[in-house]
Amino acid sequence: MEFAWTESQQRYREQVATFLEDNLPDDWFDTYCHGLGSPQQIDYARIFCPKLAKAGLLTPQWPAEYGGRDGEPWEQFILAEELWSWGEPRGPQYMNVNWIGPALMRFGTAEQKAEHLSRIATGEVIWCQGFSEPQAGTDLAALQTKAERIGDHYLINGMKIWTSYSYKADWCFLLARTGPERKAISCFLVPMNSKGVSVVPFPGLPEYGHLNEVFFEDVEVPLGNLVGEEGKGWEVITYALSYERVGLPRYHWGRKVLDTAVAQLQAEGRFDDPMVRAHAGRIVSKFEAARVLTYLVVDQRVKRTPDTTDPNVQRITAADACCELMNFLMEYLPDCLSGGERYLELFYRHNIPATIAAGTYELQLDLIAQRGLTLPRGR
Numbered sequence: 363m364e365f366a367w368t369e370s371q372q373r374y375r376e377q378v379a380t381f382l383e384d385n386l387p388d389d390w391f392d393t394y395c396h397g398l399g400s401p402q403q404i405d406y407a408r409i410f411c412p413k414l415a416k417a418g419l420l421t422p423q424w425p426a427e428y429g430g431r432d433g434e435p436w437e438q439f440i441l442a443e444e445l446w447s448w449g450e451p452r453g454p455q456y457m458n459v460n461w462i463g464p465a466l467m468r469f470g471t472a473e474q475k476a477e478h479l480s481r482i483a484t485g486e487v488i489w490c491q492g493f494s495e496p497q498a499g500t501d502l503a504a505l506q507t508k509a510e511r512i513g514d515h516y517l518i519n520g521m522k523i524w525t526s527y528s529y530k531a532d533w534c535f536l537l538a539r540t541g542p543e544r545k546a547i548s549c550f551l552v553p554m555n556s557k558g559v560s561v562v563p564f565p566g567l568p569e570y571g572h573l574n575e576v577f578f579e580d581v582e583v584p585l586g587n588l589v590g591e592e593g594k595g596w597e598v599i600t601y602a603l604s605y606e607r608v609g610l611p612r613y614h615w616g617r618k619v620l621d622t623a624v625a626q627l628q629a630e631g632r633f634d635d636p637m638v639r640a641h642a643g644r645i646v647s648k649f650e651a652a653r654v655l656t657y658l659v660v661d662q663r664v665k666r667t668p669d670t671t672d673p674n675v676q677r678i679t680a681a682d683a684c685c686e687l688m689n690f691l692m693e694y695l696p697d698c699l700s701g702g703e704r705y706l707e708l709f710y711r712h713n714i715p716a717t718i719a720a721g722t723y724e725l726q727l728d729l730i731a732q733r734g735l736t737l738p739r740g741r
């Protein structure tokens with residue numbers, strides 16, 4: 363694949379960069395330092411996203427009928443690269459535009475589209491994703507949260523874990539079991555202020571806001587909040603996750619962090635060491651490989667070619683690069699991880715779960731082995 367940005371794509375990137383420079387407040391970096399899931403950043407996202415939407419930059423690639431402007435899929439990735447390298451001022455709303463909206467466009471009813479897509483496109487709403495449970499992470503089909511159809515509603519009981527942003531969310535995109543068969547799972551749109559929903563944040567190494575348990579106790583959800591057919595939630599989720607995996611341009615953010623670290627080492631006269639230079643060079647090549655793989659996957663989407671395991675390869679390449687950069691920071695700039703250069707510290711903290719969230723590293727390798735290389739299953 364040959365890759366070069368077109369003039370209009372370059373102009374678009376400049377438009378995004380100018381918007382960010384003009385609109386992010388002077389104290390944005392302080393807000394960002396609280397972390398992506400922090401109350402400060404989520405509250406700020408409610409101010410920032412409507413402005414981004416008004417400028418036509420929140421959902422440019424969405425169809426005009428749903429509040430977008432029929433832009434090309436590349437626009438979403440250029441936007442994401444610029445926003446992630448600024449610390450993602452959309453907060454959790456990146457999920458709304460990346461996969462919740464597209465999943466509703468494909469599987470939602472007319473009423474669901476009318477209710478939710480315009481609110482997402484105007485940047486007014488915070489969603490969380492309620493998939494994982496204590497015994498159902500990688501093996502998501504083992505989930506136990508139950509939705510029973512009773513009269514004009516479903517009755518939901520169970521619990522979710524790791525539900526990022528849920529303590530501040532308006533809605534939850536929830537997966538629940540609607541039958542005894544392993545894959546009898548359905549998707550629901552659940553208002554987080556429903557009677558019987560409670561959220562308990564818990565502490566951990568990642569920044570505040572990512573680690574929460576959500577409990578559902580006799581929560582009544584109208585039948586109209588089912589997404590797609592009952593028992594066919596798997597189809598919805600496979601579609602949604604294929605968007606989630608390549609939606610986070612860690613490579614772009616990582617390059618900026620590496621450049622910051624190298625500048626600091628240069629200023630301290632420590633970048634002449636060939637070992638340090640070789641280490642930095644290896645990381646650059648991994649981030650650039652992750653970048654090109656991401657572009658390859660986007661190109662496949664644009665051309666609607668059949669699914670491949672390239673998104674899985676992209677995900678492990680990006681995760682590898684992040685881990686290697688974290689080792690680099692730990693080895694050469696350990697002071698930055700305890701209150702020194704906060705841009706570097708935040709990258710470190712934010713990437714602790716980089717090999718876990720959105721599908722673990724090991725599982726990606728399994729998928730590449732089985733589907734991409736058609737290797738036999740181990741016993």
Ligand SMILES: Cc1cc2nc3c(=O)[nH]c(=O)nc-3n(C[C@H](O)[C@H](O)[C@H](O)COP(=O)(O)OP(=O)(O)OC[C@H]3O[C@@H](n4cnc5c(N)ncnc54)[C@H](O)[C@@H]3O)c2cc1C
Binds near residue numbers: 492497498527722
């Ligand atoms: C910061 C953070 C935010 C998250 N946000 C959300 C969220 O918003 N919503 C949500 O629903 N979930 C969220 N998650 C959950 C995340 O999706 C799960 O942690 C992930 O899917 C792994 O599940 P698990 O933690 O149960 O680990 P397990 O599935 O128990 O896996 C444990 C280990 O075993 C390995 N393993 C498991 N099965 C296999 C296999 N078949 N082959 C090889 N190795 C295997 C895994 O790779 C892993 O190393 C988040 C997680 C983190 C850390």
